[in-house]
Amino acid sequence: MTDAATLTRKADFPGLVAPDGSPWHYLDTAASAQKPQAVVDAMNRALGSDYATVHRGVYGRSAQMTLGYEAARRRAADFMGARSENEIVFVRGATEAINLVAASWGMANIGEGDRIVLSTLEHHSNIVPWQMVAERTGAQIDVCPLTEDHRIDLGALEALLTPRTKLVSLAHVSNVLGSVLDARAAADLAHSVGAKIMLDGCQAAPRMALDMAALDCDFYAFSGHKLYGPTGIGVLWAREDILDAMPPWQGGGAMIDRVTFENTTYAPPPQRFEAGTPMITEAIALHAAIDYVDALGPDQLFAHESALARQLRDELRSLNSVTLFGPEESAGIVSFAIEGVHPHDLGTILDEENVAIRAGHHCAQPLMDHLGVTATARASFGLYSDETDIAALLRGIDRTQRIFG
Known part of the structure; x- marks a missing residue:
C-alpha cells in the first residue's frame, strides 16, 4: 500500500502530455478522468x-x-x-x-x-x-x-x-x-x-x-x-x-x-x-x-486528493477577489469565482498555460441559483495530480488577474 505523498503516477497516463511534449495540468477529473496505460x-x-x-x-x-x-x-x-x-x-x-x-x-x-x-x-x-x-x-x-x-x-x-x-x-x-x-x-x-x-x-x-x-x-x-x-x-x-x-x-x-x-x-x-x-x-x-x-487503495486516494484540495483552498483564500464555495474538507474538488472575471474567460486563459479546469454550471443549475452565481470555475484533482498542477493553476490565475485588473 502506498501513502498519499507518493500516489502521483503521471507517467502511467499518456494523456497528461501536451502536443509539444510539455506537461498538461489536467484539473478536470471530476468531469472525466484520464486513463492509465493499463486501461488503454x-x-x-x-x-x-x-x-x-x-x-x-x-x-x-x-x-x-x-x-x-x-x-x-x-x-x-x-x-x-x-x-x-x-x-x-x-x-x-x-x-x-x-x-x-x-x-x-x-x-x-x-x-x-x-x-x-x-x-x-x-x-x-x-x-x-x-x-x-x-x-x-x-x-x-x-x-x-x-x-x-x-x-x-x-x-x-x-x-x-x-x-x-x-x-x-x-x-x-x-x-x-x-x-x-x-x-x-x-x-x-x-x-x-x-x-x-x-x-x-x-x-x-x-x-x-x-x-x-x-x-x-x-x-x-x-x-x-x-x-x-x-x-x-x-x-x-x-x-x-x-x-x-x-x-x-x-x-x-x-x-x-x-x-x-x-x-x-x-x-x-x-x-x-x-x-x-x-x-x-x-x-x-x-x-x-x-x-x-x-x-493504490481508495482511502489513500481520498487522503491524497483531499490534501491537494486543502492546499489549493489555502492558496486561493490568500488572493484578492476570490470567492470559495463548499466546505473546507472537500473530496478533491474546489469551486471558486474571481470578481470581475467570468469563469469561461479564466478557463480560456488557463488553457493557454496548459491548465485544464471546468468552467460553467457543472450540470447543477439549481445549486448555482442557491450560490447566487451563473457559473463557477472548478479545479478537480485525480490520483495523478500534485503540487505542480496547483502551481501552474496559480500562475494562470495571476496572469488572468493582471489581464482583467
Missing part, C-alpha cells in the same frame, strides 16, 4: 486480438470473452462490497442507471401524492429523471436544503420525510462542492419512514472505499469514465430482492427467457436490464481500471 492496453486487446461477442457464441474466443465480461461484473461486485454479482447491472453510465431506476422501479412504486426527496446540490442527472416520474405519476418533489458550509442538511432531510416519501436520491459526493454526504445516516433516515434511497456515486467511487452493506442503501450508481475507465459504461448496484421485483426497462435480445408473439418471459436480473449486445470491451477495460485504483 486492456481496451486495445479487447477490441483487437481478443474480440468476439459474448453469451451467444459456441466457439472458443466467444466463450473466453464471455468469461472476461462476467469476470468484470464479479470485479465490480467485489469493488463495491456487493453480496453477489447478480446485484451488478452494466449500464452506459450513471445517467442511464438513474433513468433505469426511475423508469422501472419508480414508475412501478411511486404514485399520486407520493414524495421524492432530492437535494439542492444534485446533478441534473439526479433531478430530471425524477421530475419525469413526478410529472407522469402526480408525485411531488421535495428539496432538501444545504447547511451553511454547503453540505446536505440531514436535520432538514429528517424534517422533510413522511410516510408518503417513497424515494430519497442524493449525491454521495457533490460534483461541484466536493462535500461528502454521511450516506449511512441518510439511509437510516430514509428507511425510518419506509422509503428507498439511491446514491449517485460518480464522485465517490473514484476516491472512496465502497461497501454497500455498510452504506445500507437500496440503489447505487457510478460511471466508468470517472473511475479512470472508458466512456460508455457504468454500474448500477441494487439489492437483489429489489432487482427481482423490478420490471424490465428496455426490450430486445439478451434480456428474455422466451419470446412468442403471444407472450414474452424475461430473464432474471441482471440480464433483464441489459437488452442487446452489451458494452463488451468497455467492461473489460473497466475491470482493468478497478484493478488499478484498488491496488
Whole structure:
C-alpha cells in the first residue's frame, strides 16, 4: 500500500502530455478522468486480438470473452462490497442507471401524492429523471436544503420525510462542492419512514472505499469514465430482492427467457436490464481500471486528493477577489469565482498555460441559483495530480488577474 505523498503516477497516463511534449495540468477529473496505460492496453486487446461477442457464441474466443465480461461484473461486485454479482447491472453510465431506476422501479412504486426527496446540490442527472416520474405519476418533489458550509442538511432531510416519501436520491459526493454526504445516516433516515434511497456515486467511487452493506442503501450508481475507465459504461448496484421485483426497462435480445408473439418471459436480473449486445470491451477495460485504483487503495486516494484540495483552498483564500464555495474538507474538488472575471474567460486563459479546469454550471443549475452565481470555475484533482498542477493553476490565475485588473 502506498501513502498519499507518493500516489502521483503521471507517467502511467499518456494523456497528461501536451502536443509539444510539455506537461498538461489536467484539473478536470471530476468531469472525466484520464486513463492509465493499463486501461488503454486492456481496451486495445479487447477490441483487437481478443474480440468476439459474448453469451451467444459456441466457439472458443466467444466463450473466453464471455468469461472476461462476467469476470468484470464479479470485479465490480467485489469493488463495491456487493453480496453477489447478480446485484451488478452494466449500464452506459450513471445517467442511464438513474433513468433505469426511475423508469422501472419508480414508475412501478411511486404514485399520486407520493414524495421524492432530492437535494439542492444534485446533478441534473439526479433531478430530471425524477421530475419525469413526478410529472407522469402526480408525485411531488421535495428539496432538501444545504447547511451553511454547503453540505446536505440531514436535520432538514429528517424534517422533510413522511410516510408518503417513497424515494430519497442524493449525491454521495457533490460534483461541484466536493462535500461528502454521511450516506449511512441518510439511509437510516430514509428507511425510518419506509422509503428507498439511491446514491449517485460518480464522485465517490473514484476516491472512496465502497461497501454497500455498510452504506445500507437500496440503489447505487457510478460511471466508468470517472473511475479512470472508458466512456460508455457504468454500474448500477441494487439489492437483489429489489432487482427481482423490478420490471424490465428496455426490450430486445439478451434480456428474455422466451419470446412468442403471444407472450414474452424475461430473464432474471441482471440480464433483464441489459437488452442487446452489451458494452463488451468497455467492461473489460473497466475491470482493468478497478484493478488499478484498488491496488493504490481508495482511502489513500481520498487522503491524497483531499490534501491537494486543502492546499489549493489555502492558496486561493490568500488572493484578492476570490470567492470559495463548499466546505473546507472537500473530496478533491474546489469551486471558486474571481470578481470581475467570468469563469469561461479564466478557463480560456488557463488553457493557454496548459491548465485544464471546468468552467460553467457543472450540470447543477439549481445549486448555482442557491450560490447566487451563473457559473463557477472548478479545479478537480485525480490520483495523478500534485503540487505542480496547483502551481501552474496559480500562475494562470495571476496572469488572468493582471489581464482583467
